[in-house]
Amino acid sequence: MLLLNVPYAEKDEAKSLGAKWNPKFKKWYVTNSKDYYKFIKWFEEDYEERFLICDYIYLVSKNRKCPYCGFENNEIKVMITEYYNFYFEPDNDGEFYEYCSGADSPRIIDLSPAKRLIKGKVLNFLKINYNIDLVNGRLSQHCKFCDRQIKISPSFDFGIHSLEETKYFTLYKIPIKEDVFLDNVGWCSTDEYIYTYSKKIVV
Ligand SMILES: [Zn+2]
Structure with missing residues (x-):
């Protein structure tokens, strides 16, 4: 399970992508880690590179x-062994885009x-x-x-x-x-x- 930071104004969007409401944490969340990439904009704080540890x-x-x-x-x-790696890389115009890759090896x-x-x-x-x-x-x-x-x-x-x-x-x-973000892996x-x-x- 991954908790998301969804502003109230964007709740319908998150819901339409499959997020569910957790009344205990008062946050939207997703359960299937294969869908996490759809919710990147509601991940917690900014970062350059980080790992989402799952399951x-x-x-x-x-x-x-x-x-x-x-x-x-x-x-x-x-x-x-189960994680996603999220990171930013510049494209040809120097704009940074976010990438996500699945686990490639145990760490x-x-x-x-x-x-x-x-x-x-x-x-x-x-x-x-x-x-x-x-x-x-x-x-x-x-x-x-x-x-x-x-x-x-x-x-x-x-x-x-x-x-x-x-x-x-x-x-x-x-x-x-609860799935957790780490940097410095x-x-x-x-x-x-x-x-x-x-x-x-x-x-
Ligand atoms: Zn001792």
């Missing part, structure tokens, strides 16, 4: 030693830039399984052995050098209720191997 994500887990007590916890990142992103996805079922899963919680709007992880705070490091390397290493990863597939050439060869568990 579900994977949490990617990899063993990691606690820097304080040395016992193994897990480092977590988010993998997206692994750090927890912090993916924070808008960390709610509901995803957040519960992280709390219960990985001692990760949102504290004052920031993600925080505590070692399950010594309880000290472990830094959620964006630089922790999830790249691999051989397919053998994919056995260290587990992917948890978790549905998301990275990509690494080995993300696709991790997706293809790692163990996957549906939550």
Whole structure:
């Protein structure tokens, strides 16, 4: 589901394209992600390039030693496989036009830039399984052995050098209720191997 910012004067137009009214959020919304491109002008705030993450994500887990007590916890990142990429490009006259393309490959992103996805079922899963919680709007992880705070490091390397290493990863597939925009979505050439060869568990 994607919530839209439809001005009152344009509600009939949105409705005729298939948008529905959500009385709880008091907003129009669309459910079929294949139709989202029709509603671009009612997407939230301006941007240059961004990604719309749809339907579900994977949490990617990899063993990691606690820097304080040395016992193994897990480092977590988010993998997206269902998304659209929206971006502007100039045409021959220098006018900018908006383009949209579907997902071309799985991408692994750090927890912090993916924070808008960390709610509901995803957040519960992280709390219960990985001692990760949102504290004052920031993600925080505590070692399950010594309880000290472990830094959620964006630089922790999830790249691999051989397919053998994919056995260290587990992917948890978790549905998301509301589709979410993210910018700052990275990509690494080995993300696709991790997706293809790692163990996957549906939550
Ligand atoms: Zn520890």
